[in-house]
Amino acid sequence: MKQIKTAWNSVKKVLSKKKYLIISLAIAFIFFSISILSKNFKLIINLITKLNPLEFLNLLFGLYYEGIARNEVHSSIILITISVLLGITGSIMIFKIHSNGKIKGNISKTGTFGAIMGIAVPVCVPCGIGILSILGFGSVVAFLPFQGTELGILSIILLGYAIITLGSSINECPMCQVNLAKKDK
Amino acid sequence: MKKNRGNKVKIEFDEITLWKLGTIIFGILFVLSHFSGNGGSVSDDSGAVIPSAPQAAPQAPSPVDVDIGDAYVKGNKNAKVTIIEYSDFECPFCARFYTQTLGQLEKEYIDTGKVKLAFKHLPLPFHANAQKASEATECAGEIEGTDAFWDMHDAIFENQAIGIAIPDLKRMAGDIGIDQSKFDSCLDNGDFESKVKAHAAEAAKLGASGTPSFFINGVKVVGAQPFSVFKTTIDAALN
Numbered sequence: 001m002k003q004i005k006t007a008w009n010s011v012k013k014v015l016s017k018k019k020y021l022i023i024s025l026a027i028a029f030i031f032f033s034i035s036i037l038s039k040n041f042k043l044i045i046n047l048i049t050k051l052n053p054l055e056f057l058n059l060l061f062g063l064y065y066e067g068i069a070r071n072e073v074h075s076s077i078i079l080i081t082i083s084v085l086l087g088i089t090g091s092i093m094i095f096k097i098h099s100n101g102k103i104k105g106n107i108s109k110t111g112t113f114g115a116i117m118g119i120a121v122p123v124c125v126p127c128g129i130g131i132l133s134i135l136g137f138g139s140v141v142a143f144l145p146f147q148g149t150e151l152g153i154l155s156i157i158l159l160g161y162a163i164i165t166l167g168s169s170i171n172e173c174p175m176c177q178v179n180l181a182k183k184d185k
Numbered sequence: 186m187k188k189n190r191g192n193k194v195k196i197e198f199d200e201i202t203l204w205k206l207g208t209i210i211f212g213i214l215f216v217l218s219h220f221s222g223n224g225g226s227v228s229d230d231s232g233a234v235i236p237s238a239p240q241a242a243p244q245a246p247s248p249v250d251v252d253i254g255d256a257y258v259k260g261n262k263n264a265k266v267t268i269i270e271y272s273d274f275e276c277p278f279c280a281r282f283y284t285q286t287l288g289q290l291e292k293e294y295i296d297t298g299k300v301k302l303a304f305k306h307l308p309l310p311f312h313a314n315a316q317k318a319s320e321a322t323e324c325a326g327e328i329e330g331t332d333a334f335w336d337m338h339d340a341i342f343e344n345q346a347i348g349i350a351i352p353d354l355k356r357m358a359g360d361i362g363i364d365q366s367k368f369d370s371c372l373d374n375g376d377f378e379s380k381v382k383a384h385a386a387e388a389a390k391l392g393a394s395g396t397p398s399f400f401i402n403g404v405k406v407v408g409a410q411p412f413s414v415f416k417t418t419i420d421a422a423l424n
Contacts (some may be wrong), residue, residue: 040410050421053419059413059414059418063410066408067408184346
């Protein structure tokens, strides 16, 4: 609990800085957009030169609307949650790199793996969201007990763990171990 | 990272570098997957599907050449815009397209002769009743004609929430006025099983990654999109 509280305070401090809040929102929005729009990527590319800006915005709005409002509620909730957590994770990682120069290997691994799970997960198998659906593996994952939802939840857990670990270690300073046994003569 | 031991060179990477490399490679694969060669296929006169050459990547995706083939069509056969729908009768999003978008599409584009809609089957393997529901529409069409196909199509989507198992399909056929014994025989014998599976295989080759999937003059649109998305795409095709 103490670790979670420390992490929460650290997250609040980092996101209270405008720069890192913007980074967090940008990462969340980019990931969310990729997840929603990727299945109709070819449509967007095909129409981008044929439509005026207002029509193109109207198209994007329709695609976003379908991605949120026309999917199963739990799918939309999982997708939004993963996007927000990914934004926070990325923002804290960048803060830590800027202030300390590096991140512990296991934390960056957890964050990366959580992000990969979030991108790959077919949040909604029949609607084709998620890279596994695009690559044609959606039907395989659909045979899981909850049709891939469990992978989304796993991604949330991994990202949550990465945030707690990053947040609680945010004030750690890397040190070089001095070897007292070897001394210059 | 590079160590020379006599004539042998040993290159070492630390774990973090490996993870970073892996993430970058994954990101590149993710982007390239959108340009992957799920090229269109053209059928020859015998009906065999000839896959097109893989697309060179990356470049702006060109419309896919999708043949209507043996699909049932609604609207003017000479309409400028063709929408080919790949659908699953047990998919709630396909039902959503039917209830929330198709009516408006018919009123503004199909009935006015601008668009024709062809229906093809893509029953998903984890939907137990979808395959037989698809066959039921084909049986209806074979026995009583195109109108019966669309009547059966409508009835199945309208009853999706209630039940579309085989007894339900037979009951619906009777309600529509289709010859019950012919229909039951057609459905029980699986007369259209291969046709439905052929549509599904074609959809897989075309890269239809979810249901419903549409090809509007070859441009893929995935999902039960609101009418505004169809309108924008159709208007661009008409112009």
